[in-house]
Structure formats: C-alpha cells, structure tokens
Amino acid sequence: MRESAIPKELAKPTAILVDLDDTLIDDSGGLEISWKTACHEAASRLGGMTAEDLLASIHQAREWFWSDPERHRTGRAALRTTTRHIVHLALQDLGIDDLELARDIAERYRDLRDEALVLFPDVLDALDKLKGAAIRLALVTNGSGPAQLSKIERFELARFFDHVQIEGDFGVGKPDPSVYLNALDKLKADPSNAWSVGDNLEWDVLAPKRLGCTGIWIRYQRDDPLRRRLSSESRYTENPDQPDRIIDSFVELPGLLQ
Ligand SMILES: [Mg+2]
Incomplete structure (x- = not known):
C-alpha cells in the first residue's frame, strides 16, 4: 500500500484506551x-x-x-x-x-x-485536550500492580482517566480480548466508538482493532525493522492487520479528532 493512500474518515470517539509505557512515559529511553x-x-x-x-x-x-x-x-x-x-x-x-x-x-x-523515567514532552497537555473534548479515557497497562501504580502516582496521571486497569490487578494482560472489553465496559463504550492507542503494534493496536476498535499506532523512534517496514508501507489503511493511523507521538492524538 502506498503512503499516499486515502485515509478512511475517523469519527470522533466516545472513549480511548491509552497505553502507559513508551506511550505516555518514556520507559525505554534509559x-x-x-x-x-x-x-x-x-x-x-x-x-x-x-x-x-x-x-x-x-x-x-x-x-x-x-x-x-x-x-x-x-x-x-x-x-x-x-x-x-x-x-x-x-x-x-x-x-x-x-x-x-x-x-x-x-x-x-x-x-x-x-x-x-520521564513523561514524553507535552503529554499532560495532550491528555488535557482529550478530556476537554469530553472523551472518556482508560489507562490500560501490562505489568505488576505496584510497579505500574508507582509510575502512575509519580507522574500524577490518574486524574486524567475514568478507569485505570493494570494487568497485575486485573489478572489478565494485553493482548487478551477481556482486557479491552473490560476497559470498554467500564467506560460504557462500544468498540465501534472507541480508539486504542499505544506503541505496541499487537497489544495496543491490532488486538483491540480485531474487536472493532480503531487502532492508532505510535510509531516509536526505536530502531525496529517491523516498525520501519510498516511505517514506510502504510500510513493509512483499512487492512485489519494494519493500524488505522500511524503517529509519531501521543501529542499528535488530539489532532486526529478533527
Ligand atoms: Mg507500551
């Protein structure tokens, strides 16, 4: 698929599932x-x-x-x-x-x-914009309860989210379908009106996309052949095995709402 392919329209979501590590927090930078x-x-x-x-x-x-x-x-x-x-x-x-x-x-x-560990630049501003757009947000992260919660508290992120779901507490992690379905249920959102965003192509984008969510992939700057190939092949696609949008950082997300 060529990069110039016409993007499908993205309707404004009622809810967004947001990943934590390497999406909001620069976890791998150090x-x-x-x-x-x-x-x-x-x-x-x-x-x-x-x-x-x-x-x-x-x-x-x-x-x-x-x-x-x-x-x-x-x-x-x-x-x-x-x-x-x-x-x-x-x-x-x-x-x-x-x-x-x-x-x-x-x-x-x-x-x-x-x-x-640091937040990526302007992440708080982007979260503010999403809240200002009346979108319900869930923070959905894999990892142990205490480890992930300490990061959420350290960066004061809980205030932006209507639901926080950590693998260690929930008992199941991405990419199990129950993870996304539970978070959507907590947000009272239907998959067809929800986006999922994150840096992990399978966990944050393709698995929720198979449930009917719109998948937004943060094409992270780390050197990864799969990411390089995908990002050069398709910025916009309706293929279920490809992201609906590819962005370079979380701060671009509010810009997709228009
Ligand atoms: Mg991640």
Missing part, C-alpha cells in the same frame, strides 16, 4: 545507558571478561528471554527477579556463575531505569 552503566560499574568483578562482553551477553539473554510470550507474561510480573535471572544467564554464558554479582548488576540497572 535502557541502553542503564545497562552500560551497570555493566561498567561491575567491570572489576568480571574476571577476564570486559563490560562490553557482558553487555553483549546480556543483550542475547534478553532477546531469548523476552521472545517467548509466556516467559514475557510471567517475567514482567516481577521485573527485578526477572532482570536478576537474565543477568545470571548472561554471566553463566561467559563462564561466571555468580548469583550475588548478578543481583548487584540487576538491582543497579533497575534503579537506573527507574531514575531515568
């Missing part, structure tokens, strides 16, 4: 530097290996761990334990079997990631 710092700080404890060796090994272990949906589901429910496990695997691959070192690196990494 990822690379946090790993680098944690590994370099532990360099003197790596025997003959270097921090770069460990970084490469951690990258491989992360890829392996998070590539499996079931491991992903259980792993994100206890991020610090999961991170410790991943670092331990990475160290073992380098011939270093040291649980204490794995724990120290993992804890330091997680602390650095938490410190690095």
Whole structure:
C-alpha cells in the first residue's frame, strides 16, 4: 500500500484506551545507558571478561528471554527477579556463575531505569485536550500492580482517566480480548466508538482493532525493522492487520479528532 493512500474518515470517539509505557512515559529511553552503566560499574568483578562482553551477553539473554510470550507474561510480573535471572544467564554464558554479582548488576540497572523515567514532552497537555473534548479515557497497562501504580502516582496521571486497569490487578494482560472489553465496559463504550492507542503494534493496536476498535499506532523512534517496514508501507489503511493511523507521538492524538 502506498503512503499516499486515502485515509478512511475517523469519527470522533466516545472513549480511548491509552497505553502507559513508551506511550505516555518514556520507559525505554534509559535502557541502553542503564545497562552500560551497570555493566561498567561491575567491570572489576568480571574476571577476564570486559563490560562490553557482558553487555553483549546480556543483550542475547534478553532477546531469548523476552521472545517467548509466556516467559514475557510471567517475567514482567516481577521485573527485578526477572532482570536478576537474565543477568545470571548472561554471566553463566561467559563462564561466571555468580548469583550475588548478578543481583548487584540487576538491582543497579533497575534503579537506573527507574531514575531515568520521564513523561514524553507535552503529554499532560495532550491528555488535557482529550478530556476537554469530553472523551472518556482508560489507562490500560501490562505489568505488576505496584510497579505500574508507582509510575502512575509519580507522574500524577490518574486524574486524567475514568478507569485505570493494570494487568497485575486485573489478572489478565494485553493482548487478551477481556482486557479491552473490560476497559470498554467500564467506560460504557462500544468498540465501534472507541480508539486504542499505544506503541505496541499487537497489544495496543491490532488486538483491540480485531474487536472493532480503531487502532492508532505510535510509531516509536526505536530502531525496529517491523516498525520501519510498516511505517514506510502504510500510513493509512483499512487492512485489519494494519493500524488505522500511524503517529509519531501521543501529542499528535488530539489532532486526529478533527
Ligand atoms: Mg507500551
């Protein structure tokens, strides 16, 4: 499909399901530097290996761990334990079997990631505009209850939302259909009058789109071949396996209401 394809009309929604991490909060922005710092700080404890060796090994272990949906589901429910496990695997691959070192690196990494969290610029203003347009909003996020709630409180986001639904509290996470259907029910909205927006193409866009929602994908700046291919192929499409709109950041969302 060419980029110049004519977009279908988007009717103003009565409700929007909004993702949290890497949609409102820049969750991944501190990822690379946090790993680098944690590994370099532990360099003197790596025997003959270097921090770069460990970084490469951690990258491989992360890829392996998070590539499996079931491991992903259980792993994100206890991020610090999961991170410790991943670092331990990475160290073992380098011939270093040291649980204490794995724990120290993992804890330091997680602390650095938490410190690095920020809202994307102008997110609060965009949420204000959506509220001003009398649209009911649900914050729908995967992850543990305490971890996600602490982010919501830290950035004072709850005030914008008519419903907040965290995987750890609800018991089920995206992309299970019950997640979107429950949130829509709480907002008293029909899928045909609702949008879902977020950075995860499957969880935030295509899964709710299959239920009848309009799917708005935030084409995030991270380097991802699938995202690059999709964004170059189709900005506008009616294909159910493609987003209805692709935007570059959440702040563009109010502009789609006209
Ligand atoms: Mg996300």
